[in-house]
Amino acid sequence: MISLQDYAPIVGQEVIDQLQRLAEGLGPLRLVHINSTAAGGGVAEILHRAVPLLNQLGLETAWEVIEGDQPFFEATKTIHNGLQGFKVELPPELWDHYLEINRQNARKFSWEADFVIVHDPQPAFLIHEMRARARHWVWRCHVDVSRPHFPIWRLLRDIVGSYDASVFSMPQFSQNLPHDQYIIHPSIDPLSEKNRELTEAEINAVLDRLGIPRDKPIILQVSRFDSFKDPLGVIQAFRMVKCHTPCRLVLAGGEATDDPEGPRILAEVQEAAEGESDIHILLLPPDAHYEINALQRAAYIILQKSLREGFGLTVTEAMWKGKPVIGGSVGGIVIQIQDYHTGFLVHSPEGCAFRIRYLLHRPEMARRMGTLAREFARNHFLITRHLRDYLTLITLVRSPGSRVFEF
Amino acid sequence: MSVSVADRVAQNPFWFRDCFIMTMPIGQRAINLRELLHALHEVSDAVLFYHLFQYRLAITTPAVEYPNDFAVWAANSLRDPKLAEKLSSFDPFDYDNLEQLRRAMTDLLEEYLWDLPYIPWARPGMEFYFCEGATVVFRSRISARTLREFYETLKKVGYDSIYYHLFEGRWRLGMREKDDFSYWIETNFGLPELVTAIRNIDVYLYSLPEIQTILLKLLERHLGVPE
Numbered sequence: 001m002i003s004l005q006d007y008a009p010i011v012g013q014e015v016i017d018q019l020q021r022l023a024e025g026l027g028p029l030r031l032v033h034i035n036s037t038a039a040g041g042g043v044a045e046i047l048h049r050a051v052p053l054l055n056q057l058g059l060e061t062a063w064e065v066i067e068g069d070q071p072f073f074e075a076t077k078t079i080h081n082g083l084q085g086f087k088v089e090l091p092p093e094l095w096d097h098y099l100e101i102n103r104q105n106a107r108k109f110s111w112e113a114d115f116v117i118v119h120d121p122q123p124a125f126l127i128h129e130m131r132a133r134a135r136h137w138v139w140r141c142h143v144d145v146s147r148p149h150f151p152i153w154r155l156l157r158d159i160v161g162s163y164d165a166s167v168f169s170m171p172q173f174s175q176n177l178p179h180d181q182y183i184i185h186p187s188i189d190p191l192s193e194k195n196r197e198l199t200e201a202e203i204n205a206v207l208d209r210l211g212i213p214r215d216k217p218i219i220l221q222v223s224r225f226d227s228f229k230d231p232l233g234v235i236q237a238f239r240m241v242k243c244h245t246p247c248r249l250v251l252a253g254g255e256a257t258d259d260p261e262g263p264r265i266l267a268e269v270q271e272a273a274e275g276e277s278d279i280h281i282l283l284l285p286p287d288a289h290y291e292i293n294a295l296q297r298a299a300y301i302i303l304q305k306s307l308r309e310g311f312g313l314t315v316t317e318a319m320w321k322g323k324p325v326i327g328g329s330v331g332g333i334v335i336q337i338q339d340y341h342t343g344f345l346v347h348s349p350e351g352c353a354f355r356i357r358y359l360l361h362r363p364e365m366a367r368r369m370g371t372l373a374r375e376f377a378r379n380h381f382l383i384t385r386h387l388r389d390y391l392t393l394i395t396l397v398r399s400p401g402s403r404v405f406e407f
Numbered sequence: 408m409s410v411s412v413a414d415r416v417a418q419n420p421f422w423f424r425d426c427f428i429m430t431m432p433i434g435q436r437a438i439n440l441r442e443l444l445h446a447l448h449e450v451s452d453a454v455l456f457y458h459l460f461q462y463r464l465a466i467t468t469p470a471v472e473y474p475n476d477f478a479v480w481a482a483n484s485l486r487d488p489k490l491a492e493k494l495s496s497f498d499p500f501d502y503d504n505l506e507q508l509r510r511a512m513t514d515l516l517e518e519y520l521w522d523l524p525y526i527p528w529a530r531p532g533m534e535f536y537f538c539e540g541a542t543v544v545f546r547s548r549i550s551a552r553t554l555r556e557f558y559e560t561l562k563k564v565g566y567d568s569i570y571y572h573l574f575e576g577r578w579r580l581g582m583r584e585k586d587d588f589s590y591w592i593e594t595n596f597g598l599p600e601l602v603t604a605i606r607n608i609d610v611y612l613y614s615l616p617e618i619q620t621i622l623l624k625l626l627e628r629h630l631g632v633p634e
Contacts, residue, residue, distance in 0.1 A: 014565075018425070018545050146532060171536035174432030183430040183538070185466075335466055380466055392429050396541050403453060406544045 002191050004056050010190050011384045019384065021407045022391035023057035029394065031061045032113040032134065036076065036122035038065045040254055040286035041224070042186060042313040043119050043142055049189040049383055054390065062113075066105040066123045071097050073260050076122045082152030083121065083143045084228060084308040090152060099125055106130050115394055117167075124159050131162075136397050139163040142186065142310045144331040146172045165397050169311045169332050180400065182393055185335065186311045187386035188320060188377070194289035195320055198297055206294035212280050216248045217300035219356055222292055222317075225253045225266040225283075228308045230328065233349045235272045235279065237305070240353035242278065245360045252282040252295055296321050301359050301366065305352050309333050316381045319343070319373035324366045326355045336381070342373040413555040413630050417595035420550035421557055421588075423564055426571040428464045428540040430457075437535040439528040440485060443477070444516045446537060452505040453539035459499050459508070460574045461540040463615060464567055474611050475499075477512070477535075484533035490519060498611050505578075542575060554596065558626045566615035573610050573618065586610075588622065601629040 008016050031054065035043050047063050054061040068076070075090065075098040082088040106129035113134040118124055120142055127137050139160050145153070145168070157175070160166060165180045174181045188195055207214060219238060223229040231251055238249040251269065253262075266283065273279040284291055296302060302318035304327040311332030318325045319336065325343035327333040337343035344355040359366045395405055433454060437443040447455070458476035473479045473495045482491035493515060502508040520526070529535065547568070551557035572587035585593075589605040592598055604625050610618055 014425070017548075021545065022543070168432070171430065171432040171538055172532070172534075174434050174536060176434040181432045181434060183432060388427070389429065392427075392541070392543055395543075396429060403539070403541045404544065405541070406546065 001052070004053055006191060007382075007384050011378070011382060015384050015388075018407075019057060019387055019391065022388065022395065023059060025405075025407055026059065026391065026394055026398075029059050029115060030113040031059050031115045031117070031394070032111055033061070033063045033117050033119065034066065034123045034126065035063075035119035036066050036068065036073075042311065044286075045192075045194070045313070046186055046383075046386065047119075049192055050387060050390070053383070053387055057387070057391070059391075062111060064109060064111065066102070066126070067108075068101045068105075068122070070260065072101040077260055079121045079152055079156065080143060081228075082149040083145045083156070085144075085147045085149060087149055088152065090155070095155060102126050103129055109133075115397070117390075118163075121156055124156065127162055128159065136165075136394075137163045138393065138397060139166040140184075141166060141168050141173065144169075144173060144308045144310045145175065146170075146331070165393075167393065170335060173310075180397070182389075182396070184386070184389040184393065185332070185381060186313055186316070187381050187383045188313055188316045189383045190320060192289065194293050195317060196293070198294055203294045203297050206291050207298055210280075210282060210291065210295075212248070212250060212295075212298075214298060216246045216278070217360060218248050218250055218295075218298055219301050219303060220250045220252065220295055220299035221303040221305065222252045222254075222296065222314045223304065223306070225262050225269055227261070227265055228306055230305045230307050231265065231269045232272050233307075233352065234303055234305050235269070235276075236349040237303075237352035237356065238279065239276075240350065241356045241360070245357055246278075247300075247356070247360060248278045248280070250280045250282065250295060250299070252284055252292060254284050254286050254288065254292075292317075293321075296323065299323060301326060301356055303352065303356075304328065304333060305346065305349075306330055306333060312336065315343075316377055319370075319377040319381075322370035322374040324359055324369040325373065326352055326359075336376070338376070341369070342376050343369060412596070412598070413558075414553050415596060416552050417591070419591075419595060420552045421591045422550045423547040423560060423568050424571050424576075425545040425547060425565060425568050426464075426575060427543055427567055428457075428461045429543065430465055430538050430540055432536055432538045435537045437529075437537070439526050440481075440487075440490070440516065440520060441526050443480075443535055444513060444520065447509060447513050447516065450537055451539065452509075454537050455505055455509055455512075456578065457538050457540045460578065461542070463574070464570055480529070480533075480535045481527075484529040484535070485527040487527045490527070493519065500611055544571065554592070554626070554630060557591075558623070558630065561619070561623060561626070564619075566619065569615050569619050569622075598629065601625065604629065 004016055033047055037044050051061050051063045075094040078088045078090045102125035106126050115136045116134040117138050117140050119140045161178050167182045167184050168174050221234050296318055302323045302325050304312050304315045306328040309331035315325050315327055315333055315336045325337055327337045329345040329347050337345050339345045346352045346355055437446050462476045473491055478491045478494035481487050481494055499508050551560050576587050589602045593602045608621055
């Protein structure tokens with residue numbers, strides 16, 4: 001099992017000491033995280049890593065997952081899309097079903113806690129049924145809610161308003177709410193299967209197994225098959241590049257149990273890539289972390305051409321592996337990619353194509369960007385910083401009004 | 408470093424502190440310059456403090472082109488370089504307290520708007536989001552008893568420590584003209600030239616890495632360490 005101390009060579013001993021001091025300051029505490037999927041997607045990944053480490057820090061931390069049926073996930077996907085700005089319509093009966101599934105889950109839960117962190121809209125309504133089970137409730141929103149579709153936000157706002165605090169990934173996502181709001185950037189774990197160092201032999205073996213030759217520079221996008229990740233725009237960009245410079249495109253997507261749209265988008269992507277032998281579409285299981293790691297390390301350039309993005313942990317993963325990243329200029333990608341320094345921000349398939357060509361012809365610049373990107377990720381987006389923010393969040397929510405704490 | 412100065416033991420050791428800022432958006436935004444001006448009349452001192460000082464510890468562009476959040480917004484979002492220049496020349500250390508500072512800023516913006524035939528607007532997504540910060544301070548377990556130890560430790564500390572001792576403590580303790588570093592040197596060793604040189608650093612203009620380099624060079628020069 002990975003221990004907190006294993007992170008000291010990466011982030012410095014003083015960072016580990018600070019975490020221990022923050023945790024000691026909290027005293028005995030029962031913390032519960034709640035989300036809607038145990039595998040697939042950034043939230044589940046963060047919790048897989050953060051929960052054991054929070055326990056090591058002395059916080060009695062549990063992770064609960066709500067269960068839902070197909071109509072429930074259709075409702076939450078509609079809510080999710082609406083929060084990200086799509087003009088969706090949520091039929092009243094679907095909204096009622098969303099509330100009902102939350103009530104059913106609430107009846108099944110038996111825990112009591114001092115502090116609850118509810119992730120994203122899916123389990124948000126639990127507070128309505130379970131308020132008395134915990135002293136403090138915080139809503140953690142991982143979604144890009146910079147311009148939510150108002151009818152959807154209005155529904156959710158009344159629920160979120162009953163929490164003690166909410167947490168967003170960027171100030172641009174904050175809302176007019178009757179409680180304190182905090183900014184916590186997500187993070188990656190440098191010691192996880194997805195991010196640990198791999199040997200060249202390990203990388204080659206994975207690529208052989210997946211049937212991807214390394215004869216040409218690999219351009220990679222790792223993301224769910226989701227319209228907001230714009231896989232069709234990526235294929236369009238790749239076709240523009242390929243006319244000029246030989247390269248290979250890998251679109252590697254995982255499946256998340258709470259995303260009913262996935263199969264439809266995947267079919268559209270397969271159709272768009274038909275007849276192109278240099279495009280590889282990989283549908284990987286949610287636990288293919290090792291394979292993703294190898295693909296990212298084998299890539300020459302990594303793309304995240306999203307049209308909306310809560311944060312974009314695939315960008316962080318790529319940066320940590322010292323790769324130049326070309327990302328859509330949206331959501332949390334803008335914080336991570338500092339245009340011309342740690343990568344390139346683009347606004348269209350044409351922009352994406354241009355920057356791919358630009359980097360393919362400038363290997364020295366690609367290397368320099370990758371090196372800067374890795375240090376930037378080390379300073380801001382590793383799990384130790386995330387743990388620090390969770391501990392601080394609890395400290396702050398328990399002492400409303402105080403703004404300076406000394407440890 | 409001459410032995411007599413560098414190794415003289417201080418009466419009180421210097422305890423370095425680290426800190427970080429937890430950003431707390433207040434759920435209010437400005438979409439144009441007039442909204443920014445109105446908000447600046449009303450927001451709390453903590454919000455002003457965040458955007459003028461604490462934002463330095465948040466994630467910023469690698470090269471600090473403008474010294475505060477308001478100037479950055481004027482340049483990047485309003486696309487108004489003239490206003491960005493005016494807001495950059497504005498030095499918070501010229502004022503005794505945040506109320507005076509607020510007055511000076513709102514006067515500046517009001518005057519600027521008065522002469523404009525239009526109101527500068529931010530593009531969608533580039534609005535100004537008001538935040539405040541909660542500060543978490545860690546007492547370091549390392550102290551410096553001599554100037555040599557101080558110099559060696561200063562080389563190793565993070566930028567957050569530089570921020571804390573030069574910005575945060577200075578305003579919160581109401582000792583704007585005296586930073587923690589020069590105060591400790593003055594009260595323990597005298598050394599008026601070094602103290603004056605540190606106090607003369609235009610800290611508002613420099614980034615935290617630059618300030619650290621300047622401090623180290625000053626110590627090297629005044630204590631005889633070869634550069």
